[in-house]
Amino acid sequence: MKKHITEAEPIGDDDTLGAALRRQGVSRRSFLKFCAATASMMALPPSMVPAIAKALERAKRPSVIWLSFQECTGCTESLTRAHTATVESLIFDSISLDYHHTLQAAAGHAAEEAREAAMRENFGKYLLVIDGSIPVGNPGYSTIAGISNLDMLLETAKGAAAIIPVGTCAAYGGIPQADPNPTGAASVADLITDKPIINVPGCPPIPVVITGVLTHFLTFGTLPELDQLGRPKAFYGQSIHDRCYRRPFYDKGQFAETFDDEGARKGWCLYKLGCKGPTSYNACATTKWNGGTSFPIESGHPCLGCSEPKFWDGGSFYKALSIPTTEVARDALYAGAAAIAVGSALGMKNRASSKQAKAEHQKVSVDDLNKED
């Protein structure tokens, strides 16, 4: 699904991304390195690097409105708590983040005025980033300046060029929607159907994936190719299991049985400890976290599958995927006991009926056969 959304703005504008990056002291060299890394991550040919660089240079800093609903701020933390100022974070600084109530200085009505002003000035062009789910059952669970999350979403979505739900809560409902879902939490896509939506799930999502999606939008003015769950295929196209560096141990049948056994120390596969890598699609195994340091499996913990819908209700995090989530052994025992009783009863009945048949059997003699009636 590709939709043309916006044209790149002309060069020479002080407000372009290139100008903003130069003001931040980003060298041409590191900027091009970022473009090359982004191109390779999005599986684009190297010939696209200059095109990305040119488009980013010329792109007008897009207005971004960031709404935070039922969330834990982990998604914002993921983006802002990088150890060093990366080019990605500078790119992110260089968008015009016109409203983000956790990060902005303004508060209360002044903050809401900033949002309304950004909406007015950039109507139809701004990007709407959302983290957190929306309480639909009882809107009172989460309000901002007295406005319910649902009202704010519907109002702000009207003028958005595209919506980027960031984090699993916004993309699929996430933890607030976990059983029994007390707030009636809904995802953005549950409520908005008439706007392009690019889901960037994860708990939290990888920062470079968020900037990658923004870069794609700035470079091509289109949505990246999405999978059936609305996620950009460039980042969510392969399962964790298929890109996991521990995969050879899975293939050899070498597994960690507990968190402190020999297998765990030798870095063997975590499948038996409940790893959801085989059913989870994300870029953790390739882009990694904390500036490329590692990802959860590398730290010895199985993947939770946080970028998938309903991951919180998918059974224990520590039970292997092939293991049933219910008490099958107990039920099978009851079923076996009942079957012995029923089987014995049926056997007795069969015996009784054959005994009866034998008793009722009347012998036929030659005389009987010769008898003429």
Added chain:
Amino acid sequence: MTEIEFLSWVRGPGFQIASVIFVFGVIVRLFEILMLGRKANLAEANGSEMSGGVRTIFSRMAPESDTFKRSRFTIVVGYIFHIGLFIVIFLFAPHILLITEVTGVGWSALPTPIVDMAAVITMIALAAVLLHRVKDPVMQYLARMEDYLVWLVTFLPMVTGYLAFHRMGLPAPSLLALHILSIELLMVLFPFTKLMHAFTFILSRWYNGAIAGYKGVRS
């Protein structure tokens, strides 16, 4: 229903229902067979029922030479897919985990590339026996709908398992869920179809062997 919810259902309530039907059905049918009883044999015993019975359970594993000449294809391909099924079902690590979880008994797994190869060979063999059944006039005469159903519910877990392992065609959670669902279908139909031979072959071989053993002849 999202694909993860589908997967949760087949791993949870779906598997529970299938297991209960499977265990209940198999035990009821075995009890019915065991309680049929036999007429008291008034002839004098010329040998042991038990040793003849037990020996026959194993001796029938090797085909008799005349039978082999007549049904070479059925026996060879039949062996291939039965051994293949054994490797895939009982020597693949995730399957052993499931068995250990339910029964408490576990053993070592084979490396996945070997299981993968066994799966491919098994699927080819299963396809071959189906083709044979469709082409051969004698098999056609003997075949009933149930035979095709039994073939299908055996083949489906193989093909869905292969696709799930290689993550081909659909997203991984859906593939795994379909694989588990196909096994649940197999488990539900198992006690009420010819699939019961996995248990009853022991009883019938023992019975044949025991009759011969009592008479003091080889079977």
